């Protein structure tokens with residue numbers, strides 16, 4: 141497979157074409173948006189933590205490249221049911237793996253997220269793939285508990 | 289006649305395009321198994337063998353520090369360095385080589401002015417006027433200078449067609465304006481600004497003028513005396529010379545009156561522990577061991593440009609640009625930006641809803657190098673309402689068939705991302 145095909149794998153293209161967890165989040169103020177100034181991408185997140193302290197729903201609103209859209213989509217799926225601490229750890233691991241700070245092989249244990257292994261040969265695109273995850277890390281401390 | 293045959297007999301001056309392409313070793317390489325189509329010339333140009341050889345010969349034959357060695361190599365290196373300065377002086381039609389200061393490039397040249405000139409000429413309440421189409425390197429240094437000096441930064445607005453709204457600039461001229469900083473050619477839209485008229489207008493009202501010439505010098509004859517600008521900055525790497533060398537032109541009277549920027553060796557006349565006196569122009573502004581290799585490379589690049597001839601380069605690039613404009617307007621879902629009557633071979637566009645990064649990545653798969661992003665002009669991108677665009681930018685060594693490949697690959701991208 142060429143490096144290009146490694147990057148734009150079927151699973152990534154699928155999440156790009158029909159992103160899961162995408163929604164209009166007009167109630168989230170624009171000031172809460174996370175931005176990648178190099179490409180103008182911007183993303184807003186909504187994180188809902190259930191009564192048991194687990195992530196019940198993660199949705200995103202943003203416009204970006206195929207990689208950042210697919211990454212946000214896969215993230216919303218992979219967060220479902222995690223505790224806040226586990227969610228943070230997962231995001232941390234994903235970001236570190238893409239930045240090359242830990243071996244990319246950890247992605248093999250993260251289900252569909254393994255599709256991002258091909259990204260490690262495109263350092264410029266790492267920011268695209270991690271945008272939603274940085275946004276999540278920022279959003280997690282300010283999670284809203286329904287009824288709270 | 290088919291296009292390949294046509295290409296073989298395409299001429300730049302007396303030489304065929306094919307022959308001229310062979311001057312640039314890198315144009316032979318492949319990218320992802322395809323011949324490289326380098327369409328990112330506004331970011332940096334490729335280097336002809338003449339330039340690469342000049343640098344090699346300098347190191348193999350004449351390397352020494354300049355202005356301080358009393359030996360043959362030192363004298364030769366100094367001569368080569370100063371000869372390069374003379375070359376730049378004539379290239380820009382400056383009055384004397386005392387007006388040419390070597391810098392790392394455009395950015396450093398502008399920062400020199402935004403420091404030495406600004407700190408001695410701007411007072412609280414003064415205005416610096418720039419435009420909405422500047423590269424960050426002709427914007428951020430003025431933001432810093434204005435913050436330091438308590439001045440206001442104002443902007444000549446962009447008209448919808450991508451030109452500067454000069455009528456509005458005249459109407460809203462602030463009498464406290466001390467300096468106008470404007471790009472000759474926009475790196476995003478390719479707009480060629482009428483900097484001569486802007487300089488005349490500014491001078492009538494008592495302001496000095498700095499022209500960012502980074503995107504102009506590779507494509508057109510520049511005559512700083514005819515433009516009557518006070519400062520002019522450019523980068524060698526965009527005109528077929530190495531990275532890390534460029535120049536600032538400044539009118540001698542102004543340069544004489546402002547203090548040095550950086551301190552160190554070379555820029556001083558005499559130093560005591562208590563204080564120092566400054567060297568003459570232009571060395572007053574060149575602290576430390578300079579980039580002699582870069583100057584030698586720039587000198588060779590200017591020679592190279594002269595062997596082709598700037599008018600032949602302009603004619604060739606005009607033909608390529610006309611062809612690219614026509615072919616790109618035939619691409620489905622493609623939006624081009626900018627419609628200035630005078631434009632260089634710079635083509636910013638977007639392809640449907642596909643993000644510029646994805647388009648560029650797909651083109652790279654086809655061996656085609658373009659730029660994607662805000663092109664170091666975030667305010668302009670915001671004004672256009674598009675955070676990122678794809679930009680194809682031409683040089684005389686590009687070919688009609690490379691433009692055809694671009695158009696075909698864009699069709700491919702539309703299918704791939706559909």
Ligand SMILES: Cc1ncc(COP(=O)(O)O)c(C=O)c1O
Pocket residue numbers: 330331392393394395396423425426471473474475500502503523525664
């Ligand atoms: C119009 C313009 N000004 C300034 C610059 C900055 O040049 P450099 O990075 O070589 O200093 C560039 C190049 O990117 C440019 O296109």
